[in-house]
Structure formats: structure tokens, C-alpha cells
Amino acid sequence: xxxxxxxxxxxxxxxxxxxxxxxxxxxxxxxxxxxxxxxxxxxxxxxxxxxxxxxxxxxxxxxxxxxxxxxxxxxxxxxxxxxxxxxxxxxxxxxxxxxxxxxxxxxxxxxxxxxxxxxxxxxxxxxxxxxxxxxxxxxxxxxxxxxxxxxxxxxxxxxxxxxxxxxxxxxxxxxxxxxxxxxxxxxxxxxxxxxxxxxxxxxxxxxxxxxxxxxxxxxxxxxxxxxxxxxxxxxxxxxxxxxxxxxxxxxxxxxxxxxxxxxxxxxxxxxxxxxxxxxxxxxxxxxxxxxxxxxxxxxxxxxxxxxxxxxxxxxxxxxxxxxxxxxxxxxxxxxxxxxxxxxxxxxxxxxxxxxxxxxxxxxxxxxxxxxxxxx
Amino acid sequence: xxxxxxxxxxxxxxxxxxxxxxxxxxxxxxxxxxxxxxxxxxxxxxxxxxxxxxxxxxxxxxxxxxxxxxxxxxxxxxxxxxxxxxxxxxxxxxxxxxxxxxxxxxxxxxxxxxxxxxxxxxxxxxxxxxxxxxxxxxxxxxxxxxxxxxxxxxxxxxxxx
Numbered sequence: 341x342x343x344x345x346x347x348x349x350x351x352x353x354x355x356x357x358x359x360x361x362x363x364x365x366x367x368x369x370x371x372x373x374x375x376x377x378x379x380x381x382x383x384x385x386x387x388x389x390x391x392x393x394x395x396x397x398x399x400x401x402x403x404x405x406x407x408x409x410x411x412x413x414x415x416x417x418x419x420x421x422x423x424x425x426x427x428x429x430x431x432x433x434x435x436x437x438x439x440x441x442x443x444x445x446x447x448x449x450x451x452x453x454x455x456x457x458x459x460x461x462x463x464x465x466x467x468x469x470x471x472x473x474x475x476x477x478x479x480x481x482x483x484x485x486x487x488x489x490x491x492x493x494x495x496x497x498x499x500x501x502x503x504x505x506x507x508x509x510x511x512x513x514x515x516x517x518x519x520x521x522x523x524x525x526x527x528x529x530x531x532x533x534x535x536x537x538x539x540x541x542x543x544x545x546x547x548x549x550x551x552x553x554x555x556x557x558x559x560x561x562x563x564x565x566x567x568x569x570x571x572x573x574x575x576x577x578x579x580x581x582x583x584x585x586x587x588x589x590x591x592x593x594x595x596x597x598x599x600x601x602x603x604x605x606x607x608x609x610x611x612x613x614x615x616x617x618x619x620x621x622x623x624x625x626x627x628x629x630x631x632x633x634x635x636x637x638x639x640x641x642x643x644x645x646x647x648x649x650x651x652x653x654x655x656x657x658x659x660x661x662x663x664x665x666x667x668x669x670x671x672x673x674x675x676x677x678x679x680x681x682x683x684x685x686x687x688x689x690x691x692x693x694x695x696x697x698x699x700x701x702x703x704x705x706x707x708x709x710x711x712x713x714x715x
Numbered sequence: 716x717x718x719x720x721x722x723x724x725x726x727x728x729x730x731x732x733x734x735x736x737x738x739x740x741x742x743x744x745x746x747x748x749x750x751x752x753x754x755x756x757x758x759x760x761x762x763x764x765x766x767x768x769x770x771x772x773x774x775x776x777x778x779x780x781x782x783x784x785x786x787x788x789x790x791x792x793x794x795x796x797x798x799x800x801x802x803x804x805x806x807x808x809x810x811x812x813x814x815x816x817x818x819x820x821x822x823x824x825x826x827x828x829x830x831x832x833x834x835x836x837x838x839x840x841x842x843x844x845x846x847x848x849x850x851x852x853x854x855x856x857x858x859x860x861x862x863x864x865x866x867x868x869x870x871x872x873x874x875x876x
Contacts, residue, residue, distance in 0.1 A: 390755040393720040393770035397790045410786050412752020412775070423751060450751050458749045461776075465728050465747070468802055 361439040375419035388417040401430040422447030562599040584623035597711035608678040613644040620646040633690045634710030644703045718768040719874045725797035726805040727776025730830040733857035735773040750775040762871040780812040793824040801834040810848045824873045832856040
């Protein structure tokens with residue numbers, strides 16, 4: 341049975357090797373606890389590339405130089421395949437200056453550390469890769485959405501174009517050469533028109549999807565007559581409808597207000613008027629009005645009358661707070677939704693809303709619009 | 716024969732050990748194995764008419780070079796600072812690292828190398844190199860061997876001069 345002293349000696353022996361080197365770099369003595377030096381070259385620099393590369397620095401250490409410590413050296417030579425710390429210091433022994441070289445065997449500790457560092461680094465690298473992939477996916481998603489939008493646009497343009505060419509004198513695939521330029525011009529106009537319609541549609545959808553959240557108005561400077569004329573010009577081509585605009589002189593041409601809502605309300609109402617197959621008139625009348633919650637305001641009266649049934653309004657008159665579904669007899673849910681939007685718009689600024697509708701499509705909608713003067 | 720100590724350093728995962736293994740053993744592995752501390756080996760190259768023993772120190776990657784034990788740099792003649800062309804994060808501290816290394820080895824030869832050129836296309840390489848704050852000396856691939864020998868000959872020639 342080992343004594344404690346012997347046990348301690350064995351443990352220390354396994355954990356380190358002590359060597360002495362002279363000032364010429366030759367081995368003087370070694371306890372050979374980790375490897376056998378008896379068959380090694382006389383000059384230690386040939387034992388391992390590490391020593392070869394720093395032997396000059398080792399041999400020029402002074403007695404009062406701090407210890408030269410090199411940690412975590414991996415497999416420095418054939419006989420040492422683990423992880424070691426090297427320490428070099430100059431000592432004096434028997435009046436001779438020697439280099440004390442201690443090799444600490446920390447293989448077990450550094451192997452544990454290796455596992456930790458490997459896992460940590462792999463995780464970091466993985467997260468970096470994920471970050472790059474996510475960034476690429478995001479960019480691809482945006483590109484995909486753009487392409488989808490383009491496809492929708494092309495789809496509408498294509499449909500309009502086919503409608504256009506099917507209206508021409510076009511038989512069995514042959515073209516009438518004298519019609520080519522007219523066709524091209526019409527086609528281009530149709531595309532422009534379609535793009536304009538698409539833009540309106542997008543704005544309308546944006547507003548309809550935000551019906552519940554009208555509280556955030558986007559106030560912008562715009563020209564009221566300019567806006568109304570633009571709306572009417574975009575409706576060119578609808579031969580059934582005549583347009584009248586009247587803007588009171590007290591309402592400034594340039595003002596600040598939520599022009600997108602105003603534009604979409606009027607366009608939305610006009611689209612309802614198109615549904616009527618009768619000849620009709622759309623008139624829009626703007627009159628100043630005092631509003632509780634806004635600096636300035638005007639009342640918009642939108643009226644559509646079919647020429648056949650001019651006087652058929654006032655069948656179902658509703659004031660202020662709401663309209664009932666069974667009063668909008670033949671119109672269905674789209675008009676309800678639009679009127680609901682106008683009602684919420686008016687409610688949001690404590691304004692005015694009235695609606696009258698008849699079975700044959702006549703419509704009178706009155707709503708207030710707040711604005712600010714341009715400074 | 717001349718012997719020169721050269722250090723491979725840079726952030727972790729940039730391919731220092733792969734460059735080391737490709738140069739010393741002509742071997743490459745896709746598997747990532749972290750380096751603890753330092754591994755040292757050597758290879759003899761021809762520089763002009765002379766032979767030169769390159770004593771190569773492969774140091775464990777650190778995000779910042781001031782974390783590397785200073786004793787590793789003792790007696791070094793050259794430093795190869797490696798970054799990963801496919802990971803821009805590995806160039807984040809490049810300027811500060813090079814300034815630090817120049818202070819440690821004022822007379823040392825330092826080469827900046829972009830590794831893993833096999834993972835990126837030429838356009839990306841040009842973009843990455845153009846956006847670096849410092850000049851990139853060489854673009855390498857430890858996997859394909861592109862410019863690996865050239866790298867050590869380049870540094871060998873400067874060390875011999």
C-alpha cells in the first residue's frame with residue numbers, strides 16, 4: 341500500500357516534468373515524468389518546432405526576468421499529445437546559470453475547456469449563418485411581393501387590351517395596317533388609365549382596411565378644385581355620367597386636410613353611380629360649415645340623379661347617427677361599407693353625415709370635411 | 716537555413732487551422748474543430764535560391780487580439796491576419812487588431828488575408844475587399860488551395876529581404 345508521500349509523489353509526477361537546460365540550449369537534467377529524454381537530441385530546440393522558434397528568447401532570460409509562460413500548447417511533439425503549459429525561468433544552481441523548464445500536464449482541464457469552446461463557437465457561427473439566411477429571405481420576400489404586384493398589373497392591362505382589340509375590326513388574326521397606330525395609341529391610353537385605376541384601388545383598399553382606425557388623420561396640403569377635377573378627369577370614358585362641381589368662394593383653393601379620405605369617398609360614391617345603367621348627373625357642392633372640433637370645415641353634398649328618375653330621392657332619409665341596412669334596398673354590402681366609412685369619418689371629427697338613397701340608384705350623401713388654412 | 720517564426724491569427728472560425736493544415740500537411744477537412752491555445756509546426760520553403768524554415772504558430776481565434784497571450788508573439792517575424800470573406804463580422808475589429816499587432820511587433824511583417832474564397836463569388840470578394848478599412852494582401856481558400864502556397868512564399872520573401 342502506498343504511503344501518502346508516495347501517492348503525492350506519483351500525482352505530482354504525472355502532472356509535470358522538470359528539465360534543466362544550459363545557456364547553450366543543451367539538456368542538463370530531467371525528471372522524465374511525462375516523457376523519456378534519454379533518446380532525444382542534445383539541443384532541446386530540435387525536440388519541437390515551438391522550442392526552435394523561441395530558443396533564442398529562452399536562452400537570453402536573466403535571473404531577474406519574469407517567468408516566460410506559454411499556456412495551452414497543443415501536442416507540441418510526438419511524446420506529448422495532450423495540452424500543456426510551459427514555463428521558463430533562469431535559476432542559479434551550483435554557481436551555474438541554468439534555464440528551468442517546467443511542462444505542466446493540463447490535458448484533462450483543457451479537454452473540458454475544448455468542449456465548452458467548441459460548443460460556444462459552433463453556436464455563434466450557427467447564429468451568424470441564421471442571421472445571413474434571414475437577411476437573404478427578407479430580401480427575397482420583398483422581391484417576390486414586387487413581382488406579384490407587377491403580375492397583377494399586367495393581368496389587368498392584358499384583360500383591358502384584349503377587350504380593346506376585341507372591339508376593333510379584327511378577323512382571324514390579321515391586322516388592318518391602317519389601324520395599327522390608332523390601336524397602339526389606344527392601348528397606351530388604356531394602360532395609363534388602368535394604372536390610374538389601380539392606384540385608386542390601392543388607396544381605396546388601404547382606407548377600407550383602416551376603417552376601424554380613422555383616428556389618425558394624415559393632413560396634407562392640397563388644392564380642392566384641382567383634386568375634384570383630377571377625380572372627374574380620371575372618370576372620362578364613362579359616357580353615362582355628366583359632372584357638375586360647385587365650390588363656394590369662401591373655401592380657399594389651397595388648404596390642409598385629409599385629402600386621401602376625401603378623394604376616396606368621392607371616387608367610391610361615383611363608382612356606385614356607375615352601376616346605374618341610366619344616363620345621370622353627378623353634382624358635388626361644397627359649402628362652408630362651422631364645426632365644433634376643427635378650425636375650418638366645409639360640407640360636401642354628393643348627389644347622383646339618374647335623368648329618368650330625377651326626383652325619386654327622399655324615399656329613405658336618414659340623419660346623422662346611422663343608417664339601417666334595410667333602407668339600402670338594392671345596393672348590397674359595398675355601398676353599406678362605403679357609407680359606413682363616411683359615417684365613421686364624420687363621427688371622428690364630431691361632424692355631419694346624412695344619407696338618402698332610392699331604389700333606382702339616386703343617391704344624396706352629405707358629410708362634413710374639416711380643414712386648416714395654409715399659413 | 717534561415718528559420719522564421721510566423722503567426723496565424725484572427726477571429727475564430729475564419730480558417731486559420733485549415734490554412735495551417737493545408738500548408739503543412741496538404742490536407743483539408745470541412746469539419747470545424749476549435750483550437751485551444753496554440754499549435755506549432757514547421758515547413759521548409761524555397762525563397763529564391765535559399766531554403767527557409769517557416770515555424771508556423773496557429774493561435775486560437777479571438778474576437779480581439781489583445782486577448783491572445785503576449786508570450787505567443789515572442790520572437791515572431793511575421794503575422795498573417797486572417798478573416799472570413801463570407802462573414803463580415805470577422806473584419807469588425809481588424810483596424811484595432813492590426814494597430815495592436817504593430818505595437819507588439821514594430822518590425823514584423825503583417826499580411827491581411829481573406830480566406831474561404833470558395834464560398835463567395837467574385838463580385839462579393841471585390842465588394843468585401845473594397846469595403847475593408849485596410850488593404851487585403853491576398854484572397855485564399857484552404858479548401859481549394861487557392862493562393863495558400865503563394866501566401867507563404869509572399870511572406871517568406873519579405874522576411875528574407
